Amino acid sequence: MSTSVLSPNTRLMPVTAEISPEHHLMLGGCDTVKLAERWGTPLWVMDYDTIKASAEALKAGLAVYPGAKALYAGKAFMCLAICKLVRELGLGLDVVSEGELFTALRSGFPNDDIYLHGNNKSPAELIMAVENSGVTIIVDGFQELDSVIEIASARGLRARIMVRVTPGVEPETHEYIKTGQFDSKFGISLEQVIPFVERVVRSEEHLEFRGIHAHIGSQSMAMEPYLKLVDILAETVAEIKNRLGREIDYLNLGGGLGIVYTEADQPIPLFDWSRAMAERVLDVFARLGLKQPQLLVEPGRSVVGTAGVTLYRAGQVKNFESGKRAVALDGGMADNPRPATYNARYTSVIASRMNESEADSPVDLVGRFCESGDIIIKGAGIPAETGDLIAVFSTGAYNYSMSSNYNRTGKPACVLVKDGKSELIIERESLDDLVRQDRIPDFLNFNS
Ligand SMILES: Cc1ncc(COP(=O)(O)O)c(C=O)c1O
Numbered sequence: 001m002s003t004s005v006l007s008p009n010t011r012l013m014p015v016t017a018e019i020s021p022e023h024h025l026m027l028g029g030c031d032t033v034k035l036a037e038r039w040g041t042p043l044w045v046m047d048y049d050t051i052k053a054s055a056e057a058l059k060a061g062l063a064v065y066p067g068a069k070a071l072y073a074g075k076a077f078m079c080l081a082i083c084k085l086v087r088e089l090g091l092g093l094d095v096v097s098e099g100e101l102f103t104a105l106r107s108g109f110p111n112d113d114i115y116l117h118g119n120n121k122s123p124a125e126l127i128m129a130v131e132n133s134g135v136t137i138i139v140d141g142f143q144e145l146d147s148v149i150e151i152a153s154a155r156g157l158r159a160r161i162m163v164r165v166t167p168g169v170e171p172e173t174h175e176y177i178k179t180g181q182f183d184s185k186f187g188i189s190l191e192q193v194i195p196f197v198e199r200v201v202r203s204e205e206h207l208e209f210r211g212i213h214a215h216i217g218s219q220s221m222a223m224e225p226y227l228k229l230v231d232i233l234a235e236t237v238a239e240i241k242n243r244l245g246r247e248i249d250y251l252n253l254g255g256g257l258g259i260v261y262t263e264a265d266q267p268i269p270l271f272d273w274s275r276a277m278a279e280r281v282l283d284v285f286a287r288l289g290l291k292q293p294q295l296l297v298e299p300g301r302s303v304v305g306t307a308g309v310t311l312y313r314a315g316q317v318k319n320f321e322s323g324k325r326a327v328a329l330d331g332g333m334a335d336n337p338r339p340a341t342y343n344a345r346y347t348s349v350i351a352s353r354m355n356e357s358e359a360d361s362p363v364d365l366v367g368r369f370c371e372s373g374d375i376i377i378k379g380a381g382i383p384a385e386t387g388d389l390i391a392v393f394s395t396g397a398y399n400y401s402m403s404s405n406y407n408r409t410g411k412p413a414c415v416l417v418k419d420g421k422s423e424l425i426i427e428r429e430s431l432d433d434l435v436r437q438d439r440i441p442d443f444l445n446f447n448s
Contacts, residue, residue, distance in 0.1 A: 007057045007269030009259040009302040012347055012393050014047035014309065016417075025351035025391050027309060028417025032351040035422055036311050036389050039413050042331030043311040044400055046077075046425070048085070048418035050307035051396075054270055055089035058299070061274030068278055068295035071115060073255045074100050076300030076397035077308070081416060081425035083107035086303075094255075094298040098125045101135070111135050115252070115298070117164070119186050126151050129159070136160045138213050138252075140187055145199060152206040160208045162250060163188065163196055167232045169216045169225045187214070193236055194243055201244065211293055212236065215254025218301060221267050227280050229253060234284040237293070247291040253277055255299035259306050261394045262345045270302055301397040308396020310336065310412075311351060312376075314388040315368070325363045327384040332367015333374040334406040336392070336399045340373045348380050351391035356383055365390065369407050400426065408434055 008015055018026040025032045028047045036043060055070070062068035071092035074083070078095075083104050086093060092113035095101045104114050111134030118125065119140045126144070129135045130151045139145050139161050152159040164187035188196055193212075200209045212233055216225055230253065237248050258267035268276075274297055285292050312329035319325050338344035348365060350356050363384060367374035376392060384390055403411050410429030415422040 005057050005060045005269075005271040006053045007271050008050045008054045008306050009257060009267050009270050011306060012260045012263075014050040014307055015053050016047050016049050019354045023353055023355040025349060025354055028422070029420030030417045030422050032309075032311055032391060033389055035415065035417070036313065036351075039415055039422070039424070040428060041311050041313040041389070042329070042335050042412040044335070044395065044412055044414040044426070045309045045311060045422075046082075046304070046396055046414060046416050047307045047309070048416055051085060051304055052089060054303045054307070055086075055091055057270040058274050058297070058303070059090065061271040061276075062278050062295070062297070064275065065278035065282060065295050066292075068297075070274065071113070071252075071296055071298040072303050073298045073300030074104065075401055077304045077399075077401050078103055079400075079414070079426050080107045081423075082304070083109050085416075087113075091303075092296070092298075094300075098122065098128055101125065101128055101132075105132060115162075115296075123147065123151070130155065130157055133157060134160065136162055136210060138162050138164050140164050142188070142192075142196065142199070145196065149203045149206050153203075158206055158208050160210060161200070162210045162213045162252060163193070163200075164213045164215070165190055165193060165233070165236065167214045167216065167229050169214075169229045169232065190232070190236055194239065197240055197244055197246065201246070209248075211248035211250035211252070213252035213254065213296075215298070216256055218256045219258045220256045221258045221265070223268055223273065223276055226253065226273070226277055230277060230280040230284055234281070234288055234290065237285075237290055238288045241290060248293055250296060251281065251293040252296040252298060253281075255297065255301070257299050257302040259302050259394060259397070262347050264345075267302070270299075273302075305397035306394050308394065308399065310392045310395040310399065312365075312390045312392065314384045314386055314390055317384075317386055323362070326366045327363055327380075327390075328366050328368055329376060329390060330368060331412065332369045332376055333371065334367075334369055334409050335403050335412050336376060336395060337402050337404065338398060339376055340371065341402075346377050346392050346394065348377055348382055348390055348392045350382050350384055350388045352389040365392075369409075405429070405434065410434055
């Protein structure tokens with residue numbers, strides 16, 4: 001498929017990346033050297049235009065399907081400003097915890113465009129979703145269905161639900177981020193769909209059943225599993241129609257589209273991905289004589305991943321007899337746990353010296369945290385020296401959202417850059433923030 005629509009998930013750098021006359025990396029019209037001076041490092045930088053272009057690509061792909069809607073999977077990166085931005089761009093929102101749901105509601109996101117996921121939702125999460133009517137709960141199992149019915153009936157409300165199924169489709173990706181296989185902890189099996197819908201029908205006084213959801217995994221590079229997913233779900237919908245005489249209103253195909261982390265990555269462009277799925281649904285549902293459902297997709301990584309760049313300051317450098325060189329960053333696995341968790345690979349540049357050539361010795365960019373596995377990039381190939389500003393690309397997704405306070409370090413700040421301006425969207429955690437939740441039992445207060 002060819003298209004002139006820009007799909008930022010296929011580019012390593014944000015769409016606004018440029019090099020200044022001083023050989024500094026520029027993002028969103030801002031000089032990264034100045035960003036680091038102003039906001040400190042490590043610093044997460046999110047590029048507004050890249051997120052916007054991603055949303056536009058998704059929407060353009062879905063344009064062939066009347067009423068289709070893209071949701072943004074907030075687990076990739078969520079804060080109040082991102083909720084506002086996503087809404088401005090015309091996307092809905094997928095949330096997966098009480099905290100994400102609270103953030104979405106606090107941002108003023110319309111309930112009707114919020115979808116709550118989770119394989120073990122707490123009673124508090126379900127209550128919050130049911131009480132904020134309009135929020136759709138993606139029910140993950142029979143026990144949860146019973147809980148939703150109980151919560152809704154106790155309040156005299158009708159909960160809006162979809163059901164998550166495990167379609168048995170596996171994308172080529174890391175074991176830890178596959179979710180569609182038959183023994184997945186997420187969703188119900190295809191065989192359980194009919195009994196599930198029968199159970200729903202018996203409780204329709206308390207339930208508004210909207211349809212089916214599936215998500216097969218993350219950082220997927222191939223189209224085939226998605227097309228297979230559409231076929232399987234269409235057959236499931238046909239079976240519901242044949243056996244129970246019901247059509248479904250909504251079909252959610254999940255997210256999972258891959259992005260570029262290194263030169264080796266060749267993801268499907270966002271536009272092509274959403275277009276191909278939309279066309280397949282139109283085609284297969286028509287062929288099976290089924291009503292065209294409202295189509296939803298919910299990518300996270302491919303919307304914000306390549307919009308994010310982390311800026312680090314290079315500190316201590318160690319040269320080993322083996323010829324290897326380790327350059328220590330002022331961040332690491334606490335702000336980006338992905339390399340240590342599943343060997344995720346990244347690409348870096350020296351943001352303060354963009355004209356420098358590749359290193360002739362293997363350079364590892366190591367983190368500052370107390371684990372040998374805290375290596376952000378093995379063989380980074382850049383001649384980094386103490387004091388350099390290092391930019392690591394494609395850190396917009398699953399970095400902030402998976403970050404920790406390991407070694408009692410405060411989480412970095414995050415700024416949104418646009419048209420030469422940088423605005424703080426997440427404040428850097430202070431030392432006071434780190435002890436804010438701490439409590440000292442009376443019997444330990446021996447100094448006071
Ligand atoms: C249910 C669901 N939807 C959407 C996503 C978003 O996936 P991605 O960020 O890879 O697009 C996930 C990720 O785990 C998910 O579990």
